[in-house]
Amino acid sequence: xxxxxxxxxxxxxxxxxxxxxxxxxxxxxxxxxxxxxxxxxxxxxxxxxxxxxxxxxxxxxxxxxxxxxxxxxxxxxxxxxxxxxxxxxxxxxxxxxxxxxxxxxxxxxxxxxxxxxxxxxxxxxxxxxxxxxxxxxxxxxxxxxxxxxxxxxxxxxxxxxxxxxxxxxxxxxxxxxxxxxxxxxxxxxxxxxxxxxxxxxxxxxxxxxxxxxxxxxxxxxxxxxxxxxxxxxxxxxxxxxxxxxxxxxxxxxxxxxxxxxx
Amino acid sequence: xxxxxxxxxxxxxxxxxxxxxxxxxxxxxxxxxxxxxxxxxxxxxxxxxxxxxxxxxxxxxxxxxxxxxxxxxxxxxxxxxxxxxxxxxxxxxxxxxxxxxxxxxxxxxxxxxxxxxxxxxxxxxxxxxxxxxxxxxxxxxxxxxxxxxxxxxxxxxxxxxxxxxxxxxxxxxxxxxxxxxxxxxxxxxxxxxxxxxxxxxxxxxxxxxxxxxxxxxxxxxxxxxxxxxxxxxxxxxxxxxxxxxxxxxxxxxxxxxxxxxxxxxxxxxxxxxxxxxxxxxxxxxxxxxxxxxxxxxxxx
Numbered sequence: 001x002x003x004x005x006x007x008x009x010x011x012x013x014x015x016x017x018x019x020x021x022x023x024x025x026x027x028x029x030x031x032x033x034x035x036x037x038x039x040x041x042x043x044x045x046x047x048x049x050x051x052x053x054x055x056x057x058x059x060x061x062x063x064x065x066x067x068x069x070x071x072x073x074x075x076x077x078x079x080x081x082x083x084x085x086x087x088x089x090x091x092x093x094x095x096x097x098x099x100x101x102x103x104x105x106x107x108x109x110x111x112x113x114x115x116x117x118x119x120x121x122x123x124x125x126x127x128x129x130x131x132x133x134x135x136x137x138x139x140x141x142x143x144x145x146x147x148x149x150x151x152x153x154x155x156x157x158x159x160x161x162x163x164x165x166x167x168x169x170x171x172x173x174x175x176x177x178x179x180x181x182x183x184x185x186x187x188x189x190x191x192x193x194x195x196x197x198x199x200x201x202x203x204x205x206x207x208x209x210x211x212x213x214x215x216x217x218x219x220x221x222x223x224x225x226x227x228x229x230x231x232x233x234x235x236x237x238x239x240x241x242x243x244x245x246x247x248x249x250x251x252x253x254x255x256x257x258x259x260x261x262x
Numbered sequence: 263x264x265x266x267x268x269x270x271x272x273x274x275x276x277x278x279x280x281x282x283x284x285x286x287x288x289x290x291x292x293x294x295x296x297x298x299x300x301x302x303x304x305x306x307x308x309x310x311x312x313x314x315x316x317x318x319x320x321x322x323x324x325x326x327x328x329x330x331x332x333x334x335x336x337x338x339x340x341x342x343x344x345x346x347x348x349x350x351x352x353x354x355x356x357x358x359x360x361x362x363x364x365x366x367x368x369x370x371x372x373x374x375x376x377x378x379x380x381x382x383x384x385x386x387x388x389x390x391x392x393x394x395x396x397x398x399x400x401x402x403x404x405x406x407x408x409x410x411x412x413x414x415x416x417x418x419x420x421x422x423x424x425x426x427x428x429x430x431x432x433x434x435x436x437x438x439x440x441x442x443x444x445x446x447x448x449x450x451x452x453x454x455x456x457x458x459x460x461x462x463x464x465x466x467x468x469x470x471x472x473x474x475x476x477x478x479x480x481x482x483x484x485x486x487x488x489x490x491x492x493x494x495x496x497x498x499x500x501x502x503x504x505x506x507x508x509x510x511x512x513x514x515x516x517x518x519x520x521x522x523x524x525x526x527x528x529x530x531x532x533x534x535x536x537x538x539x540x541x542x543x544x545x546x547x548x549x550x551x552x553x554x555x556x557x558x559x560x561x562x
Binding site for chain 2: 040044045049088219220221222230240242243
């Protein structure tokens, strides 16, 4: 974990309200897919860092790619970053995806909803580099017009299935509808997206006894496990907290779906 | 030039520590901050048994501050002693353990468990958490209840006792006097100020607990005023906190009467805030020709 001033190498707009940067940062050296960083714009009115998931990692180049949706002040300020700008970063944070469980699994489903897609790109790259075959990626978007950001990049590593809320591209409905219509039952699921989608995936996976790993988010203040702001209810007593609460920033953000009450 | 201070017989290498609840037990920030440089580490409130805390969302950002309603989630005194206090033995800094409870008996039992812990320099008794309904703030807003709990804790404690006061009272001077009269060795203030934030689009509260404690630079002028009033009301040392972000802020508190200062929310903004304070205080003393902090402590 490091805390430093990162520098923007490259900035991109991927769709309306969706921005990305490549940041030069020492945090890249130890980062894993599924981890996140805290970014702080240095505002005196908006003091807390913004937790942003790591989309992709360039270890040789010492840089991290981050992609976010503008949701408020902090992400709005970040969308105005330009090449050469500095931004305070703490990271990498959290546990990241456990890729070892993919060993030997056939039919892996990677499911992303909206701004849940970015952290899955690094995961799919890592699965691909680890030799995993039969990875199917299911990506849900609002509509084709609102932008199918990152979908093309996923295609480099896996088969991509699109679902849109309005049916303008791919399956009309959710990523779970797309998974069902494919007819292929996965042996392992990785997912990131809005809470209703994650609840649906948890239920789908539990009914079929499929291991599913989901990435959670919650409002957080510190990102390093100190403030206890970002907990999720767990099915078992958590070792750190000694109660049925785990810190999303530290024990997560990736949890086995069966272990959390969402 | 001497930045060291002594409070209730305990020597601090400098007057800078964290506010309880904003730094875990130091462990969480130990990769980013050299804990040896701090005057003290104040651990997150711990109770006799583990507490679950409040539902989420527990935190919300506000202008130059934040609201929190964690609800004193903690792992209980046994795990705290075995894990957190054990971890802190690796560092050369004072450890102040913040203790919470639902009843006088619960506070006393936790304090008794800490009696034989060699690396605990002081105790800070949390009678001011606004997010816990039983105990917590109930003891911190009624002077008679504050006296009762202070007496009970003092009887059980082997370490000097700091009573952490709530700003959610009409007269902070009266509360500080009550703590002093009951035998408190020091007081610390302010805890957070009760607040609320509403999401106008969802037409609901930002925090699941509806109300939370406001901290951060937004509350600093309130805190300075209360530290000033408390310091003038009692003879025991006052530890000042509430929105401290810079060395200049810390010096305001010291001039208002604080013997030491704590950084709270700003640890989240920049984990190096306490280190910047230590360096900034030294720089200020040098510039102003101050040899010892006692020269400016409570000069107003």
